[in-house]
Amino acid sequence: MTKIIKHQFSFAHPVETVWEYLTDSELLASWLMKNDFKPIIGHEFQFRTGPVPAMNFDGVFYCKVLAIVPLKHLSYSWNSRSGDGNINMESVVNWNLVPTEKGTDLFLEHSGFAKKENLAIYNGLLLGWVEKLEKIAKLLNAAKDGNTNP
Numbered sequence: 194m195t196k197i198i199k200h201q202f203s204f205a206h207p208v209e210t211v212w213e214y215l216t217d218s219e220l221l222a223s224w225l226m227k228n229d230f231k232p233i234i235g236h237e238f239q240f241r242t243g244p245v246p247a248m249n250f251d252g253v254f255y256c257k258v259l260a261i262v263p264l265k266h267l268s269y270s271w272n273s274r275s276g277d278g279n280i281n282m283e284s285v286v287n288w289n290l291v292p293t294e295k296g297t298d299l300f301l302e303h304s305g306f307a308k309k310e311n312l313a314i315y316n317g318l319l320l321g322w323v324e325k326l327e328k329i330a331k332l333l334n335a336a337k338d339g340n341t342n343p
Contacts, residue, residue: 196306196315202326205296206333208264214329215267215288224328226254232267234258240271248313249281250274256286265290271303273314282311299326 204211214220216232226240236258244252251274260268267288273281284305291298301322306315 195304196312198301198303198306198315198319198322200301200322200326202299202301202330203293203296204299204330204333206337208290208292208297210333211290211297211299211329212264214332215290220332224332225325230256230258232258232261234261238269248317249310250314259285271305282306282308282314284311301326 214224216230218228218230221228221230226242228238228240230236230238230240238256238258240254240256242252242254244250253274255270255272255274257270258268259270260266269286271284271286282305284303287300287302287304289300289302291300303318303322306312
């Protein structure tokens with residue numbers, strides 16, 4: 194059975210500002226991971242972190258931009274490889290932004306955790322995404338207050 198991570202987060206900031214944190218490589222690195230992301234459909238990029246030998250993870254997420262509707266929707270593949278170079282997880286991250294009277298509602302759906310060996314990554318990302326979304330909120334609030342170190 195395929196598992197799906199779904200989260201909703203509300204920001205007291207306009208869609209344009211939240212969108213920047215999803216599509217600007219430097220801002221992405223400030224809350225997620227080092228990357229070479231470009232908001233261009235078909236662009237292949239990587240998120241880089243430390244390897245986790247216990248999970249047979251080489252420390253790189255191999256991604257490709259699948260869809261973009263500026264200020265509304267962003268989708269990319271999110272794949273990982275084992276230490277031996279074989280792809281052992283194929284998933285997709287979807288972001289949807291909805292403007293509200295108070296700012297922006299951000300919806301995350303990360304799907305594709307179909308294999309038993311993906312359960313550890315799924316469990317890590319289930320709470321990991323919440324921590325990352327909270328980090329965006331801290332960065333946004335610090336920027337609003339003129340402080341560059343949240």
